[in-house]
Amino acid sequence: MSDSLALPDKNWPVLEKGWVWLCGAGPGDPGLLTLHALNALRQADVVIYDALVQEAILDWAPQAELIYAGKRGGKPSAKQRDISLRLVDLARAGKRVLRLKGGDPFVFGRGGEEAQTLVQHGVPIRIIPGISAGIGGLAYAGIPVTHRDVNQSVTFVTGHDQSGNVTSSLDWVAISKGSQVIVIYMGMKHIARIAASLMEAGRPASEPVAFVTTATTEDQQVLETTLGSCVDDVAASGLEPPAIICVGRSVMMRQVLDWQGMAEGHAPRDLDPLGRGRPAETA
Known part of the structure; x- marks a missing residue:
């Protein structure tokens, strides 16, 4: 891990064995990842990730086993129940599990369903929000x-x-x-x-x-x-x-x-696109 990605001095949460952290990876740009997400990537034994998670983000977890669980319309995809139960199995095997989802896990991302399954099976969880697309x-x-x-x-x-x-x-x-x-x-x-x-x-x-x-x-x-x-x-x-x-x-x-x-050097097309005929108020 590059020193340029050193986390600020803080008592960061520890991803314990047998836990699953459900984490939002943001809409795509790796720079939109949260520091809590980066902390999770550095600790995980296993990262189960979705189709929209960028490869550059996964590169920040070189120690982890990477498991693809993406879904794309019209293409063969893992079933949601199978994904949720695999999280349970990995946690019960004593792994530090990071479930990495594009955007925010609770915004049309089925993170709530996965979290519910984990809780029902007695698996401790942590939720890390992400920037929604x-x-x-x-x-x-x-x-x-x-x-x-x-x-x-x-x-x-x-x-x-x-x-x-x-x-x-x-x-x-x-x-x-x-x-x-x-x-x-x-x-x-x-x-x-x-x-x-x-x-x-x-x-x-x-x-x-x-x-x-x-x-x-x-x-x-x-x-x-x-x-x-x-x-x-x-x-x-x-x-x-x-x-x-x-x-x-x-x-x-x-x-x-x-x-x-x-x-890229392009000028705005219209400084008053709403047709208000007055400058925007500052506050």
Whole structure:
């Protein structure tokens, strides 16, 4: 381990034998890992990791056995119950176990299910939150999920249920009317149904929409479109999941807050994308 990654002087928690720590690895960029997560990586005997965890993060646990447990739609994947029970078995074998999940383990990551199984089997756990892609991924794209001139509410939803279909339990009318900004995880496959449901519920076809794929990584791509055009635009773009989808006027803030584009020398497209006709207030 490089000295440049030395943890600050502090009494860091010890990952004991027989424990499982469920940890969020953030949305992709290794720099968004928390110090608690780095501490866990340095101690683990076994790391069970998901598909969205970057290889550079795993490099910080050279002493550990690495076990892949990723899930990708349409591809052979480990069953959730098998993953949870394997965590139990490893802990009972006296291993220091780190369950590493993309984003935050409790935000559409099934971390709650795994934690529940571990507790039911008497395995001690620790939860280490991570930066969720629905917040951090959009921030890297220059899209704030809240902005006081845009929204006082934001709703996070999943684009599919346990069967892989559009989530039938969601009340799209209530969501459409009740939340100014909607952030959708894992929704690209069903975007036609989702967009139609939102427009049927009253959202205009001109509503700004952004798709952010492989967020915060070197492969990140951003598509800005509208609710009425997003299906055709996504198909034409060739973008592939994983993606975070943002629906609402906050998408317009990318015109001035695309900080990665500015770092490459691109000027903001609009210093007042909301059309307020006045400078932004400082506080």
